[in-house]
Amino acid sequence: MRKLLAILMVAVLALSTCVAFAEEAADENVVTIAMQTSPNLDPQWNAGATGAWLLGVMYEGLYDVTATGFELGGAERVDISDDATVWTFYLRQDAKWSDGQPVTANDYVYSLRRLVNPEISTTYMLDYGQYLKNGAAIANGEMAVEELGVTAIDDYTLEIQLENPCTYFDSILTYSAFFPMREDMVVEDGTGNWAWDAEKSVTNGPMKMISCDEDQEIVMVKNEYFHSADEIALDRLVVRLIDDTNTTLQLLETGEVDLINTYPSEETERLQEAGLYHASPALSTNFLLLQCENEPTNNALVRQALSYAIDRDFLCNVLFLGTKTPATTYVGGGFPGSSADTDFRTEGGDLISYDPERAQELMAEAGYPGGEGFPVLTCSYSNNSADYTTMFEYLQAQWEEILGITVVLEPLEVASMTELRDAGDFEITPQAWGADYMDASNMLSIFVTGNFINGGRYSNEEYDALYTQSLATVDQAERMELLHQAEAILMEDMGTIPLYHSNNVALYSDDVLENVAIGSDGKPILTDIIHK
Amino acid sequence: MLRYALRRFVTSVVTLFLVITITFFLMQLVPGEPMLGENINPEITERLLERYGYDKPLGEQFVNYVTGLFTGEMGYSLVVKSGEPVFEIIAERIPISVELGLIALAIAICLGIPLGVLAAMKHNSLFDRCFIFSASLFVSVPSFIMTIALMLVFGVWLKLLPIAYLDSWQSYLMPVFGMAIYPMCSLARLTRTTMLDVIGQDYIKTARAKGLSTPKIMFKHALRNACIPVVTSLGPQIAGILTGSFVVEKVFAINGIGRFFVNSITARDYPLIMGTTIFYALLLIGCNYLVDLAYGLIDPRIKL
Numbered sequence: 001m002r003k004l005l006a007i008l009m010v011a012v013l014a015l016s017t018c019v020a021f022a023e024e025a026a027d028e029n030v031v032t033i034a035m036q037t038s039p040n041l042d043p044q045w046n047a048g049a050t051g052a053w054l055l056g057v058m059y060e061g062l063y064d065v066t067a068t069g070f071e072l073g074g075a076e077r078v079d080i081s082d083d084a085t086v087w088t089f090y091l092r093q094d095a096k097w098s099d100g101q102p103v104t105a106n107d108y109v110y111s112l113r114r115l116v117n118p119e120i121s122t123t124y125m126l127d128y129g130q131y132l133k134n135g136a137a138i139a140n141g142e143m144a145v146e147e148l149g150v151t152a153i154d155d156y157t158l159e160i161q162l163e164n165p166c167t168y169f170d171s172i173l174t175y176s177a178f179f180p181m182r183e184d185m186v187v188e189d190g191t192g193n194w195a196w197d198a199e200k201s202v203t204n205g206p207m208k209m210i211s212c213d214e215d216q217e218i219v220m221v222k223n224e225y226f227h228s229a230d231e232i233a234l235d236r237l238v239v240r241l242i243d244d245t246n247t248t249l250q251l252l253e254t255g256e257v258d259l260i261n262t263y264p265s266e267e268t269e270r271l272q273e274a275g276l277y278h279a280s281p282a283l284s285t286n287f288l289l290l291q292c293e294n295e296p297t298n299n300a301l302v303r304q305a306l307s308y309a310i311d312r313d314f315l316c317n318v319l320f321l322g323t324k325t326p327a328t329t330y331v332g333g334g335f336p337g338s339s340a341d342t343d344f345r346t347e348g349g350d351l352i353s354y355d356p357e358r359a360q361e362l363m364a365e366a367g368y369p370g371g372e373g374f375p376v377l378t379c380s381y382s383n384n385s386a387d388y389t390t391m392f393e394y395l396q397a398q399w400e401e402i403l404g405i406t407v408v409l410e411p412l413e414v415a416s417m418t419e420l421r422d423a424g425d426f427e428i429t430p431q432a433w434g435a436d437y438m439d440a441s442n443m444l445s446i447f448v449t450g451n452f453i454n455g456g457r458y459s460n461e462e463y464d465a466l467y468t469q470s471l472a473t474v475d476q477a478e479r480m481e482l483l484h485q486a487e488a489i490l491m492e493d494m495g496t497i498p499l500y501h502s503n504n505v506a507l508y509s510d511d512v513l514e515n516v517a518i519g520s521d522g523k524p525i526l527t528d529i530i531h532k
Numbered sequence: 533m534l535r536y537a538l539r540r541f542v543t544s545v546v547t548l549f550l551v552i553t554i555t556f557f558l559m560q561l562v563p564g565e566p567m568l569g570e571n572i573n574p575e576i577t578e579r580l581l582e583r584y585g586y587d588k589p590l591g592e593q594f595v596n597y598v599t600g601l602f603t604g605e606m607g608y609s610l611v612v613k614s615g616e617p618v619f620e621i622i623a624e625r626i627p628i629s630v631e632l633g634l635i636a637l638a639i640a641i642c643l644g645i646p647l648g649v650l651a652a653m654k655h656n657s658l659f660d661r662c663f664i665f666s667a668s669l670f671v672s673v674p675s676f677i678m679t680i681a682l683m684l685v686f687g688v689w690l691k692l693l694p695i696a697y698l699d700s701w702q703s704y705l706m707p708v709f710g711m712a713i714y715p716m717c718s719l720a721r722l723t724r725t726t727m728l729d730v731i732g733q734d735y736i737k738t739a740r741a742k743g744l745s746t747p748k749i750m751f752k753h754a755l756r757n758a759c760i761p762v763v764t765s766l767g768p769q770i771a772g773i774l775t776g777s778f779v780v781e782k783v784f785a786i787n788g789i790g791r792f793f794v795n796s797i798t799a800r801d802y803p804l805i806m807g808t809t810i811f812y813a814l815l816l817i818g819c820n821y822l823v824d825l826a827y828g829l830i831d832p833r834i835k836l
Contacts (some may be wrong), residue, residue, distance in 0.1 A: 121579050126573055126576065190580075247695060250688050250695050415562075415565075420563065
């Protein structure tokens with residue numbers, strides 16, 4: 001009996017080693033990430049950061065996002081006309097969809113026509129469609145979709161005509177709305193839900209979806225038809241979908257999830273100490289919108305006084321534990337300047353500072369010496385951000401102390417706040433803008449009269465004229481000069497009070513993952529990650 | 533009895549209609565609209581709202597909605613898998629929520645009532661005191677704190693139980709207990725109190741004098757009368773389990789209806805807010821109705 005038992009045990013042991021070996025052989029590079037449920041996976045319906053993150057690995061546009069910027073992706077080379085209005089792309093002939101069919105110029109023509117088609121009303125039809133020749137007219141129903149300035153010259157040559165000269169159109173093309181799409185797969189029911197169907201989700205990027213339960217889990221594997229599949233480190237991507245950010249964080253800490261990029265901001269300090277917090281500066285600015293149509297914030301002197309009373313270094317380095325970079329003007333660092341190797345910010349210099357005495361002088365000049373006669377100032381902000389709570393408590397203290405005014409804080413639920421902001425029904429409210437493409441004009445575009453983000457209704461004809469002129473200017477140095485002038489006017493008027501530039505964050509343990517880089521679009525580049 | 537049942541039925545239907553009406557107008561009154569996004573052009577939102585008929589006068593929308601209800605049409609979700617019929621969203625998730633809710637309720641009843649009886653039997657003993665202390669503690673801890681505490685202890689520190697999803701029997705433990713603890717303790721406390729009342733009655737003394745065994749006295753004679761207030765409280769207890777499920781499902785990433793109830797409100801997904809509200813109202817009104825009818829069965833003295 002004892003002998004039998006011993007033999008049995010040896011057999012079990014041998015068997016288990018075999019199994020272990022088998023597992024070793026099938027050792028895939030699997031990375032598990034987590035994000036909110038229901039990321040929209042229709043490249044042209046999606047408006048959220050989570051959807052954009054996944055779309056970036058599922059699709060390949062004409063350009064690919066890299067850690068420092070972008071490079072040609074779906075196209076081999078491009079010819080740009082001298083006035084930067086005609087862009088001719090020569091597509092890679094080895095590019096294939098995940099079902100093996102070739103990616104042709106017609107797939108791009110289809111998707112760009114869909115972008116501006118008023119019957120479909122995609123999310124950014126106005127914002128991105130306007131760049132394309134006749135795009136705005138088509139989006140407004142004044143012209144047929146076929147009139148769009150996008151043509152397939154042959155299967156692998158795509159010509160894009162622009163409405164206005166645009167030298168930075170390449171950086172715009174990195175956005176998911178410009179990805180090619182498969183006409184035979186898309187279902188037009190006005191929702192974008194077809195993209196959650198693994199059968200219909202035929203994509204041309206490094207990863208393809210094999211299963212999707214948009215409330216629980218999405219699984220992707222390497223797309224074997226991708227032209228550079230051999231260079232892709234990632235074999236399988238598991239996306240766990242969870243709404244509660246505390247739960248997500250705990251999954252990360254117990255090792256069930258390898259990487260996340262959103263977390264409850266009150267946990268920052270602990271995460272920094274645990275070595276999980278990895279960050280790189282984001283191409284974005286957080287600023288205050290001020291009501292420019294009503295008293296008292298319609299007075300530029302008051303707006304300047306409010307700005308001079310803010311110690312952004314203290315706010316960022318002490319209160320935000322160094323997780324933000326203090327703003328020294330509206331446009332942050334990282335945007336190209338007058339030539340390829342200059343920075344827009346370095347060229348423009350600092351335009352705002354902390355100067356309590358100057359703030360008091362300006363307040364007196366505005367007719368409110370020591371805050372006398374100044375009405376109660378209300379700050380409205382959404383209550384779901386611990387950062388905003390910290391920030392406004394600080395601003396309240398500063399403004400009351402330095403300017404002698406009374407500040408009331410009004411935290412609101414997100415949906416209420418959005419409606420209030422869109423309607424311009426506030427005195428002061430925070431807003432953030434992350435660059436859609438790497439050009440300072442994108443940051444400055446939102447303060448042009450009538451832009452929907454510009455909820456404070458700031459308006460300056462000179463600013464608008466400079467911005468419009470910059471759009472029609474092809475020479476980079478000249479164009480940057482116009483943008484610098486525009487930014488100077490915005491800061492002179494204090495049309496917005498810039499506060500800080502936030503970080504792109506990736507939370508992971510260095511013991512688990514390596515080769516994690518944050519792309520220029522702010523999202524960790526998934527395809528290069530190696531699970532140790 | 534039949535007349536009572538009928539009358540209660542009519543009032544239940546009226547209650548349901550009131551819930552529908554009030555919710556419909558209240559949700560439209562709250563600031564914010566469906567499909568508003570941080571970075572979405574309000575012009576696009578406007579176009580979409582028009583497409584779904586949200587630009588029409590409120591009264592007209594309400595009439596359309598209610599007539600739709602009579603033909604079994606609950607509308608389409610605007611956000612959660614936008615375009616999916618609300619009825620399907622709810623039907624798809626009912627099993628999971630109901631399963632969790634029923635297990636939690638069963639645990640609450642099967643553990644809560646005997647615990648209460650036991651505490652009453654050992655009145656003023658050490659067990660009774662410990663029981664009262666812990667029951668009071670757990671009744672006063674809201675479920676969102678309870679679930680997070682459970683998660684922290686068993687999921688993060690001890691690493692014994694999975695933190696999210698329902699994919700193994702272990703993964704049921706935390707959500708079910710998170711939902712069951714409050715009703716269990718509250719039932720146990722109630723049972724204990726009513727049992728103590730009943731034990732002092734003359735007929736219990738008579739039973740004792742006749743030489744019946746304590747368990748027989750407790751479970752056959754005392755418990756039956758002590759049960760009446762307990763059954764009455766079952767209606768609100770079920771409500772407690774339902775509202776607990778909102779938090780529990782969100783925290784443990786469980787794909788039930790509770791999560792959608794919360795999410796639909798944040799997203800101002802009007803049709804889904806209505807759908808989930810009607811579903812929960814139906815459930816609650818139905819439970820209360822059954823509990824009311826059950827009085828007559830438990831206590832023949834009550835004439836309905």
